[in-house]
Amino acid sequence: ARYRKxxxxxxxxxxxxxxxxxxxxxxVMQLIDELKMEVKRRNIQDPREVQSVISEKLxxxxxxGEEQSSKLNIQQDGLTVILFVGVxxxxxxxxxxxxxxxxxxxxxxxxxxxxxxxxxxxxxxxEVWGERVGVEVIKQAxxxxxxxxxxxxxxxxxxxxADILLCDTAGRLQNKVNLMKELEKVKRxxxxxxPGAPHEVILVLDATTGQNALIQAKTFKEATNVSGIxxxxxxxxxxxxxxxxxxxxLKIPVKFVGLGEKMDDLQEFDAxxxxxxxxxxxxxxxx
Amino acid sequence: MAFEGLADxxxxxxxxxxxxxxxxxxxxxxxxxxxxLALLEADVNFKVVKDFVKKVxxxxxxxxxxxxxxxxxxxxxxxxxxxxxxxxxxxxxxxASNRPPTVIMxxxxxxxxxxxxxxxxxxxxxxxxxxNPLLVAADIYRPAAIKQLQTLGKQLDMPVFSLGDQVSPVExxxxxxxxxxxxxHDYVLIDTAGRLHVDEALMDELKDIKELTKPDEIFLVVDAMxxxxxxxxxxxxNEQLGLTGVVLTKLDGDTRGxxxxxxxxxTQTPIKFVGLGEKMDALEPFHxxxxASRILGx
Ligand SMILES: Nc1nc2c(ncn2[C@@H]2O[C@H](COP(=O)(O)OP(=O)(O)OP(=O)(O)O)[C@@H](O)[C@H]2O)c(=O)[nH]1
Ligand SMILES: Nc1nc2c(ncn2[C@@H]2O[C@H](COP(=O)(O)OP(=O)(O)OP(=O)(O)O)[C@@H](O)[C@H]2O)c(=O)[nH]1
Ligand SMILES: [K+]
Ligand SMILES: [Mg+2]
Ligand SMILES: [Mg+2]
Numbered sequence: 001a002r003y004r005k006x007x008x009x010x011x012x013x014x015x016x017x018x019x020x021x022x023x024x025x026x027x028v029m030q031l032i033d034e035l036k037m038e039v040k041r042r043n044i045q046d047p048r049e050v051q052s053v054i055s056e057k058l059x060x061x062x063x064x065g066e067e068q069s070s071k072l073n074i075q076q077d078g079l080t081v082i083l084f085v086g087v088x089x090x091x092x093x094x095x096x097x098x099x100x101x102x103x104x105x106x107x108x109x110x111x112x113x114x115x116x117x118x119x120x121x122x123x124x125x126x127e128v129w130g131e132r133v134g135v136e137v138i139k140q141a142x143x144x145x146x147x148x149x150x151x152x153x154x155x156x157x158x159x160x161x162a163d164i165l166l167c168d169t170a171g172r173l174q175n176k177v178n179l180m181k182e183l184e185k186v187k188r189x190x191x192x193x194x195p196g197a198p199h200e201v202i203l204v205l206d207a208t209t210g211q212n213a214l215i216q217a218k219t220f221k222e223a224t225n226v227s228g229i230x231x232x233x234x235x236x237x238x239x240x241x242x243x244x245x246x247x248x249x250l251k252i253p254v255k256f257v258g259l260g261e262k263m264d265d266l267q268e269f270d271a272x273x274x275x276x277x278x279x280x281x282x283x284x285x286x287x
Numbered sequence: 288m289a290f291e292g293l294a295d296x297x298x299x300x301x302x303x304x305x306x307x308x309x310x311x312x313x314x315x316x317x318x319x320x321x322x323x324l325a326l327l328e329a330d331v332n333f334k335v336v337k338d339f340v341k342k343v344x345x346x347x348x349x350x351x352x353x354x355x356x357x358x359x360x361x362x363x364x365x366x367x368x369x370x371x372x373x374x375x376x377x378x379x380x381x382x383a384s385n386r387p388p389t390v391i392m393x394x395x396x397x398x399x400x401x402x403x404x405x406x407x408x409x410x411x412x413x414x415x416x417x418x419n420p421l422l423v424a425a426d427i428y429r430p431a432a433i434k435q436l437q438t439l440g441k442q443l444d445m446p447v448f449s450l451g452d453q454v455s456p457v458e459x460x461x462x463x464x465x466x467x468x469x470x471x472h473d474y475v476l477i478d479t480a481g482r483l484h485v486d487e488a489l490m491d492e493l494k495d496i497k498e499l500t501k502p503d504e505i506f507l508v509v510d511a512m513x514x515x516x517x518x519x520x521x522x523x524x525n526e527q528l529g530l531t532g533v534v535l536t537k538l539d540g541d542t543r544g545x546x547x548x549x550x551x552x553x554t555q556t557p558i559k560f561v562g563l564g565e566k567m568d569a570l571e572p573f574h575x576x577x578x579a580s581r582i583l584g585x
Contacts, residue, residue: 016333022514025327088537088565089398089510097430119565120402120442121435128430142438173540208396210330210514212542233397236483238516261397261428 006039006050014054014279021278022210023241027248031057051279058275062244068253070269073199073227074164079157081165081190081197085183085220086204088171091232091258093122095204096166097129098258098266104133108163113153114139115146115186116170126168133263136160146170146182147189154193167198174219187224201226202255207233207240217246232258235265239278296321301359310358315347318359322366322583329543329582332518335552343369370579373548378557379572381412382503382531388421388467388475390500394493394528395508396520397481400536400562402432404508405478406439407562407570412474413445420445421472423463425496426480427452436478443567446472456480457495464500477502484523493528504531506559509546511538517546518553525554535573536562543582547573 011032018028031054038044038053074080082099084092096112103110112135116122123139130137138153150167157165169186172179190198203226205213220226231240234257243254254269300318319340326336343366346352352361383389391408393401405422412418422440424447426432433449440447448463460477467475477496482489497505507521507530524530533554535547538561547558558573 019327019333020515022330022516025324087512087540089400091398119435120438121431124431124434125429132430173537175541176539206398206510206512208510208514208516208520209512210542210545211328212330212512212540213514215541236396236516237485237519238514242514 006044006047010047010050011036017279017281018241021239021241022213023278024211024214024245027061027241027245031061054279055272055275058244058278059271062247062271062275064248064251066251070228070253070255072255075199079154079162079165079194079197080199081154081157081167081194082200082202083167083169083187083190083198083224084202084204085169085224085226086171087173087206087216090171090204090206090209091230092116092171092204093125093129093168094261095202095230095232095256095258095266096126096168097133098263099256100129100135100164100166101133101263102266103164104135109161110135110164110166111153111157111160111162112137113150113165113167115149115153115168117142117144117146117149118170122168122170129263147185150186150189151193154190174216180219180223184223200228200255202228202230203252204230204232205240205243205246207231207257208236208238209240209242211242213240213242214245214249217250217252221250221252226252228253228255230254230256230258230266231269235259241278244275296325301363310352312348314358315344315362318362319344319347325583326545326548329545329584330512330514330517330549331545331582332515332549332553335518335549338552339369339373366583367576367579370548370582371575374551374575374578375557377572377574378532379559381408381416381559384503387473388464389473389504390464390475390477390502391504391506392477392479392493392496392500392502393506393508394479394524394530395481396483396510397429399481399508399510400534401481401508402426402435402439402478403565404506404534404536404560404562404570405436405476406443406445406567408560409445409474409476410443410567411570418474419472420474420476421463421467421470422447423460423475423477424449425456425459425463425477427454427456427459428480432478432480439567446470456492457499460496460500475500484520484527490527497528505529506532506534507550507556508534508536509550511535511544511546511561512540512542513546515549518549521550521554521556525556530554530556532557532559534558534560534562534570539563539569543584544578545582547578548582 114123114126259265409420424433424436563569
């Protein structure tokens with residue numbers, strides 16, 4: 001066993017591991033302080049025993065007092081509209097493909113809206129996904145107004161009695177004021193056409209992203225009232241630990257994680273499993 | 288905002304030191320705590336921060352600094368100098384082979400900005416260096432990746448070589464070089480698919496392309512928002528391929544961009560360009576001093 005004692009070295013290594021998972025300095029310090037108190041209070045000597053306390057505390061930090069399920073808000077009757085937002089290249093379009101496949105295999109009638117009219121090849125990319133999973137894509141020409149595309153898509157979804165409409169949008173950095181306004185407009189069109197819609201606004205975050213993800217979440221939440229997160233690219237070596245702070249500070253839950261580029265590479269988020277993965281390396285070493 | 292007040296906090300520490308008239312090692316230590324935090328919050332890698340703070344601390348407790356009239360400012364100056372030093376000089380030169388075509392391979396993780404940067408680089412080569420590049424669509428995996436490059440090619444009026452998505456990327460690269468020689472292109476820019484550094488099969492594919500085309504440059508394209516993992520990615524790509532340069536994209540955002548420092552520190556590979564937007568002219572040379580100030584939030 002590498003750690004025979006729960007001492008300063010133990011906590012220092014834990015601190016390193018969590019910071020390197022992008023959990024963020026403040027959150028890590030909060031956790032370490034609470035852990036130290038708990039270890040003292042319960043008089044824990046065995047590192048293996050601390051592991052469960054770490055898990056507990058991290059899940060606590062994640063939940064911030066409220067349990068929340070990762071289930072999507074799907075309407076029992078009628079159309080559910082899901083809007084996807086996020087910065088450039090995080091995996092919005094791919095996630096739509098994956099989710100389209102998931103809903104399709106649950107027997108739902110799905111439609112996709114090609115709301116990224118800006119990026120080269122964006123419409124064609126969504127079309128390939130549409131073909132792959134057998135879902136119709138509503139589109140207009142490159143360069144057209146994304147709000148108009150959404151309007152069209154909603155009319156199409158209504159007339160075809162679709163269950164789910166998945167709306168793609170162009171990637172945009174959160175500090176681009178005009179682009180954020182454009183996104184607000186897209187959302188307003190959806191709101192106007194269907195009361196209560198969009199039923200979910202999903203922010204896609206790239207797990208390789210560091211502390212900037214917190215600012216992304218804040219700004220996109222202000223603009224579009226984000227209801228959930230998809231944490232993509234968790235199949236790499238990055239851990240995306242910043243979602244702990246995002247959940248804790250902004251109360252936005254993670255709903256799914258992306259684990260690859262194929263249509264099946266999407267899993268429901270499991271807080272305990274995720275949190276364990278953050279410091280699993282240290283656990284293995286100590287066993 | 289997450290980083291607000293960092294520069295303030297540093298300034299505060301400086302003020303405290305200034306008020307004292309005498310600076311002790313303990314003061315330096317406190318200040319280094321702030322610097323450490325600033326760097327971590329800017330996503331500089333944990334280990335890189337550790338080494339950096341150690342080095343700066345050693346210089347800062349040196350007699351000249353503590354005895355000077357403005358020790359706080361001196362220390363900040365040291366921090367900035369060391370950061371700039373770590374990030375290397377300005378190196379926006381692009382190789383030019385004396386046996387054309389010069390071959391440039393673009394590599395990196397998914398969504399980093401390779402295809403966009405390939406377009407931008409070709410425009411730079413034409414506008415600034417009066418070159419005649421050929422773009423190569425070697426991403427056969429991502430849906431509509433070829434179409435994306437072709438669309439950019441059309442916008443720029445730049446030729447794009449493609450064999451569709453049923454031919455191996457290695458074969459595409461090989462044919463592209465032949466085509467470039469035939470049509471007298473002096474540069475060949477190969478856009479490869481995004482891949483994880485731990486994906487052995489796909490990394491082998493890049494090694495094969497390298498073996499075959501003997502590229503003059505291999506650019507790792509990195510998203511400036513990348514967190515602690517940047518070092519793993521850069522180190523791994525470097526070990527497996529031998530990078531000649533790094534392009535840092537999406538710096539038009541509000542990230543501090545600490546990945547720049549980490550990558551440079553672990554790979555010793557120069558950062559050559561930065562991407563500052565989605566448009567084709569949004570590519571600039573890398574300025575180490577500006578980046579140093581940005582990372583510190585000053
Ligand atoms: N390894 C891995 N790659 C992913 C995952 N999700 C998406 N990708 C890849 O990331 C790249 C970008 O994905 P997109 O879906 O185009 O991202 P986007 O957010 O729509 O990008 P923009 O529309 O340009 O802003 C593509 O190469 C995807 O195949 C994931 O979970 N794991
Ligand atoms: N704001 C901004 N966006 C950028 C920049 N560079 C690229 N992008 C955007 O980032 C997204 C991904 O860029 P791509 O060029 O498709 O990335 P890639 O590395 O080729 O992606 P894959 O081929 O899927 O691995 C697109 O939305 C681009 O428009 C930049 O410097 N600034
Ligand atoms: K990215
Ligand atoms: Mg997209
Ligand atoms: Mg690409």
